[in-house]
Amino acid sequence: xxxxxxxxxxxxxxxxxxxxxxxxxxxxxxxxxxxxxxxxxxxxxxxxxxxxxxxxxxxxxxxxxxxxxxxxxxxxxxxxxxxxxxxxxxxxxxxxxxxxxxxxxxxxxxxxxxxxxxxxxxxxxxxxxxxxxxxxxxxxxxxxxxxxxxxxxxxxxxxxxxxxxxxx
Numbered sequence: 001x002x003x004x005x006x007x008x009x010x011x012x013x014x015x016x017x018x019x020x021x022x023x024x025x026x027x028x029x030x031x032x033x034x035x036x037x038x039x040x041x042x043x044x045x046x047x048x049x050x051x052x053x054x055x056x057x058x059x060x061x062x063x064x065x066x067x068x069x070x071x072x073x074x075x076x077x078x079x080x081x082x083x084x085x086x087x088x089x090x091x092x093x094x095x096x097x098x099x100x101x102x103x104x105x106x107x108x109x110x111x112x113x114x115x116x117x118x119x120x121x122x123x124x125x126x127x128x129x130x131x132x133x134x135x136x137x138x139x140x141x142x143x144x145x146x147x148x149x150x151x152x153x154x155x156x157x158x159x160x161x162x163x164x165x166x167x168x
Contacts, residue, residue: 034092042085049077053157075154083146087138094134102130 053074106123114122 035089038085038088042081045081046078049074049081071154071157074157075150078153079146079148079150082149083142086145087142090138090141094138098130098134102126 053070056070105126106119109119109122
């Protein structure tokens with residue numbers, strides 16, 4: 001009798017990976033993991049910005065701290081961090097929605113009777129146009145979030161430093 005050989009381990013490993021990646025739980029886990037890493041690193045960046053601000057505002061003389069430059073620098077850095085985080089969050093939501101839209105439009109074009117070559121050309125144009133539009137929207141929304149966070153952060157830091165110094 002012939003003995004059956006086991007399939008090579010790479011095949012069973014790749015089947016296991018494919019099976020895992022097809023599960024919704026895996027994608028939810030990856031999504032949560034990425035956001036945990038993003039929030040953890042951004043939290044560390046925010047803490048370092050605030051500690052830099054506190055060290056600068058406490059070591060400065062009262063006349064130089066009233067100028068507000070450390071608060072301005074810290075608020076711009078905080079706004080930039082929050083802007084990047086919001087762009088990453090919007091991108092993670094926009095990519096699946098964009099892919100579904102892209103597939104829907106291509107299927108509708110195929111049902112309209114477009115030949116394959118024309119469908120490929122339209123698909124390339126459509127991909128470039130969708131990516132350009134999503135990129136513009138992401139940058140615009142990220143800049144708005146960064147500006148709002150920088151303005152609010154500036155006023156909060158200035159108010160905090162005035163409360164520490166006390167009334168004149």
